[in-house]
Amino acid sequence: MSFSRHLGSPLATQPISGGPSVSNVESMFTQILEVVLKSRAEIAELRQECTELRQANLSLERQVREGIVSAQMRSPHIGTPGFNTPAPSSPQLRAKTPFLNSNSIPSLGVVPSVHVASPLGDNRVSYSPFGPIREIPGFYVVIPAGGAGTRLWPLSRENHPKFLLDVTLQGRSLIQATWDRLVPLSGADRLTVVAGPAHVKSIHEQLPDLLPQNLFCEPGPKDSMAAIGLAAAILAQRDPDAVIGSFAADHMISGTDAFLTAVAEAVQVAQNGYLVTIGIAPSHPSTGFGYVRLGDKLSIPEAPNARLVSSFKEKPDARTAAAYIATGSYRWNAGMFVTKASFLMELLREYKPELEEGLTRVAAVWDDEIQRNKLLEELWPTLEKIAIDNAVAEPAALEGRVAVVPATFGWDDVGDFSSLAELLPAEANQPRILGDTGLVLTEQVAGGIVVPGSGRLVACLGVDDLVIVDMPDTLLVTTRARSQEVKRLVKKAKDAGWRRLL
Numbered sequence: 001m002s003f004s005r006h007l008g009s010p011l012a013t014q015p016i017s018g019g020p021s022v023s024n025v026e027s028m029f030t031q032i033l034e035v036v037l038k039s040r041a042e043i044a045e046l047r048q049e050c051t052e053l054r055q056a057n058l059s060l061e062r063q064v065r066e067g068i069v070s071a072q073m074r075s076p077h078i079g080t081p082g083f084n085t086p087a088p089s090s091p092q093l094r095a096k097t098p099f100l101n102s103n104s105i106p107s108l109g110v111v112p113s114v115h116v117a118s119p120l121g122d123n124r125v126s127y128s129p130f131g132p133i134r135e136i137p138g139f140y141v142v143i144p145a146g147g148a149g150t151r152l153w154p155l156s157r158e159n160h161p162k163f164l165l166d167v168t169l170q171g172r173s174l175i176q177a178t179w180d181r182l183v184p185l186s187g188a189d190r191l192t193v194v195a196g197p198a199h200v201k202s203i204h205e206q207l208p209d210l211l212p213q214n215l216f217c218e219p220g221p222k223d224s225m226a227a228i229g230l231a232a233a234i235l236a237q238r239d240p241d242a243v244i245g246s247f248a249a250d251h252m253i254s255g256t257d258a259f260l261t262a263v264a265e266a267v268q269v270a271q272n273g274y275l276v277t278i279g280i281a282p283s284h285p286s287t288g289f290g291y292v293r294l295g296d297k298l299s300i301p302e303a304p305n306a307r308l309v310s311s312f313k314e315k316p317d318a319r320t321a322a323a324y325i326a327t328g329s330y331r332w333n334a335g336m337f338v339t340k341a342s343f344l345m346e347l348l349r350e351y352k353p354e355l356e357e358g359l360t361r362v363a364a365v366w367d368d369e370i371q372r373n374k375l376l377e378e379l380w381p382t383l384e385k386i387a388i389d390n391a392v393a394e395p396a397a398l399e400g401r402v403a404v405v406p407a408t409f410g411w412d413d414v415g416d417f418s419s420l421a422e423l424l425p426a427e428a429n430q431p432r433i434l435g436d437t438g439l440v441l442t443e444q445v446a447g448g449i450v451v452p453g454s455g456r457l458v459a460c461l462g463v464d465d466l467v468i469v470d471m472p473d474t475l476l477v478t479t480r481a482r483s484q485e486v487k488r489l490v491k492k493a494k495d496a497g498w499r500r501l502l
Helices: 002-007 021-075 174-186 198-204 223-238 254-268 318-327 339-349 353-366 369-382 389-397 415-424 478-497
Strands: 138-145 193-197 216-219 243-244 251-255 275-280 290-297 307-313 329-338 402-407 410-412 440-443 449-452 458-463 466-470 475-479
Touching: 138 174, 138 223, 174 193, 174 198, 174 243, 174 251, 193 198, 193 223, 198 216, 198 478, 216 223, 216 410, 223 243, 223 339, 223 353, 223 389, 243 254, 243 339, 251 254, 254 329, 254 402, 275 290, 275 339, 275 389, 290 402, 307 329, 307 389, 318 329, 329 339, 329 389, 329 402, 339 353, 339 389, 353 369, 389 402, 410 458, 415 449, 415 466, 415 478, 449 458, 466 478
Parallel strands: 138 193, 138 243, 193 216, 275 402, 440 458, 449 466
Antiparallel strands: 243 329, 251 410, 275 329, 290 307, 290 329, 307 402, 466 475
């Protein structure tokens, strides 16, 4: 600056007649400059604090609204009001596809979920044998990610099933929420996914941290035993002492602490030589779920809630389901299994030897892509299609080799549009809306769910408890009471030549 250059001249040290010396002026300006710089830094800090306070207030307001909505719903499910979350895209108004993709799912902060503990638990849900550290040594997560997209059709399709959708408006698809929930237990290096070839690309897009060697691609659907058995066979080759836990990609969980505690207990039981399932405390007499009957308590100090499984029960009628709940001795069977990988293969060798032999052969060459593909092409079509419950859990339970950890977290398999409606917010006696609320007009309408996925206006007058799914290529209209029968329509559409819409 010219002033600095002047101060640096020979005259800089000469006093000015009748006033302070130049050196005093320089010192004064230096002090002023320091005060200005300090004030500027303090102003920047204040602005940052204001920004953080605004963000905290917005987060608090969102949580309060969610808590109010959940209280109004009086449900143990996760509150999902969808504040500050974009609606599903529309091909006419927003994007070319009605389905979510990795670009349309923004990263949101984790919002605490609403959890209502069940009175059926024997011990406090905060117990964890691993203390505050959630990662469990030697524990491998297996996420079977399959499905034909029939139960939520036409919202979900074969090539874009429900686990790839953000059906709760929280900004994360179901498989992303499953990843978020389970990765603290295993880390990314021990979290695996089993999926079909049609879904591999989408899964990698939605789970960028999933290691390529941890995505096991099965050539075709063979039900849960082949999928979980394939992962168990591969992981047993990698780590003979591996304990695996299988958790579906498309289920909703509320009460994360209770869930993680139940898994930690299940791992302890599995290390004692059991196939372990996690039993969900039933909130109502559902006819859509299987049940587990609790047997005698196990004497495992690290797993105080664990019991033997007395028996597995298929989906009951309404009267039988109500009788189950009245006894207090039954839990929903959510299909969550924890066991040593080697023990699962041992059970499979005993009850389904041909299936075990085939999976073991595939696992032995898994790291050699050429041999793997050749063997899968030859062998996979010959493997038996059967669920893990029927293949090993039920016969092993009769011999006292299956245990259950009764859990207290909220759970839903989002099995139809009726259960999906329970996860969405709504005003009292109003329909639930999955998507842009501005595209739905109602008059004297109570209950139900509307999915305005086409971009058109959906207007409803004087109809109650309807399911309306308006997609660009398909319109579904049914009732909540019959929403579990949607897969029958999918079969009829296939038989009628509408394969391209499935």
